[in-house]
Amino acid sequence: DTEVTQTPKHLVMGMTNKKSLKCEQHMGHRAMYWYKQKAKKPPELMFVYSYEKLSINESVPSRFSPECPNSSLLNLHLHALQPEDSALYLCASSRPGQGPYEQYFGPGTRLTVT
Amino acid sequence: EDKVVQSPLSLVVHEGDTVTLNCSYEVTNFRSLLWYKQEKKAPTFLFMLTSSGIEKKSGRLSSILDKKELFSILNITATQTGDSAVYLCAVLKGSARQLTFGSGTQLTVLP
Numbered sequence: 001d002t003e004v005t006q007t008p009k010h011l012v013m014g015m016t017n018k019k020s021l022k023c024e025q026h027m028g029h030r031a032m033y034w035y036k037q038k039a040k041k042p043p044e045l046m047f048v049y050s051y052e053k054l055s056i057n058e059s060v061p062s063r064f065s066p067e068c069p070n071s072s073l074l075n076l077h078l079h080a081l082q083p084e085d086s087a088l089y090l091c092a093s094s095r096p097g098q099g100p101y102e103q104y105f106g107p108g109t110r111l112t113v114t
Numbered sequence: 115e116d117k118v119v120q121s122p123l124s125l126v127v128h129e130g131d132t133v134t135l136n137c138s139y140e141v142t143n144f145r146s147l148l149w150y151k152q153e154k155k156a157p158t159f160l161f162m163l164t165s166s167g168i169e170k171k172s173g174r175l176s177s178i179l180d181k182k183e184l185f186s187i188l189n190i191t192a193t194q195t196g197d198s199a200v201y202l203c204a205v206l207k208g209s210a211r212q213l214t215f216g217s218g219t220q221l222t223v224l225p
Contacts, residue, residue, distance in 0.1 A: 004156075031211060042202055042215035043157065056211060090156065092213075100146040100164060100206045103213055105156040 003027075004106035006091050012112045015081060021109045023074040023091030030096035032074040033103060034066060037088040049074060051096065081113045116141040120203050120216035128224050131193050135219045137203030138185040145206040147179055147186050148213070152200045160188070160201075193223045 004025045013019050023032065031050050035043035048056035049068040063085075065077040074091055088110050092103040117140045127133055139147065146164040150157035161170040163179035163186060170177050174193075179186045190197055200218040207214065 033211075033213075042204075042218055043213075045212060045214075048211045050211065055209075088155070094211075099211075100162070102148055102159050102162045104159060105150075107155040 004091055004093055004104050006089075006106040006109050008109055009107065010110045010112075012114060013078065013081065014114055015083070017081075018077070018079045020078065021076040021089055021091075021111075023076075023106055024072055025093040025104075025106075026072055027093065027104070028071075028095075029093035029104075030071055031094045031101075032068060033092040033094075034064075034074070034076050035090040035092065035105075037090055037108070039087075043090055047076075078111075081111075083113050086111055086113045116205070116207065116214050118203055118205050118214050118216035120201075120219050122219060123217065124220040124222070126222045126224065127193055129194060131223075132189065132191045133193060133221065135188040135190075135201050135203075135221070136185065137187070137216055139203075139205050139216075140184060141205050141207045141214065143208045144181070145208070148204045148206065149177055149186075149188050150202040150204065152202055152218070153198075157202055190221075193221075195223050195225055197221060198223045 034046040037043040047066045052068045067075040088108045090108045091106040094103045095101040121136045149160040161177045166181035174191045177188045202218045203216040204213045
């Protein structure tokens with residue numbers, strides 16, 4: 001099983017709203033990732049969690065707040081977003097250890113900020 | 115600055131053709147190179163290449179890495195319309211957690 005699930009599939013939110021994206025995997029992976037993908041562009045890394053600890057933050061604005069409550073779950077909390085934050089948000093996971101290991105992606109959440 | 119460059123940016127072929135997609139890279143502390151296929155949503159993992167000169171093969175798809183010349187190719191033989199997608203090349207570096215993607219090759223296979 002190489003499945004990463006994400007909810008919701010689509011999200012429309014206003015600039016003053018607070019919402020959360022959820023990602024789940026049950027493959028025993030201990031590294032989880034958030035990527036942002038704009039239309040016709042490749043995914044760009046936002047955050048990396050390793051063993052439930054934030055290990056990489058690619059200078060992402062504070063209106064994006066990640067959380068890893070346990071080894072299977074990864075959240076991305078959104079607050080006061082801008083229209084330019086509209087994009088496909090992808091979650092990924094990979095095996096623990098030194099690697100290198102391939103990353104498996106979820107189907108993404110299509111976010112529209114109005 | 116790290117760079118992953120794919121060519122061509124787009125390609126249109128007919129069913130049955132063979133295609134070769136290219137990926138060159140310049141990254142510090144290279145660990146491995148990965149190929150993904152992206153249709154509508156999630157990138158789907160195809161291959162991970164770590165050692166130079168060893169071909170990875172899966173059905174009609176194959177890929178090889180040249181670490182001396184810093185490039186990889188992805189070959190698809192006897193293409194089918196279902197192969198139409200964006201093919202993404204990505205490089206793992208450093209702690210092997212940071213995946214840097216190229217801009218992708220849009221492949222269209224016509225019946």
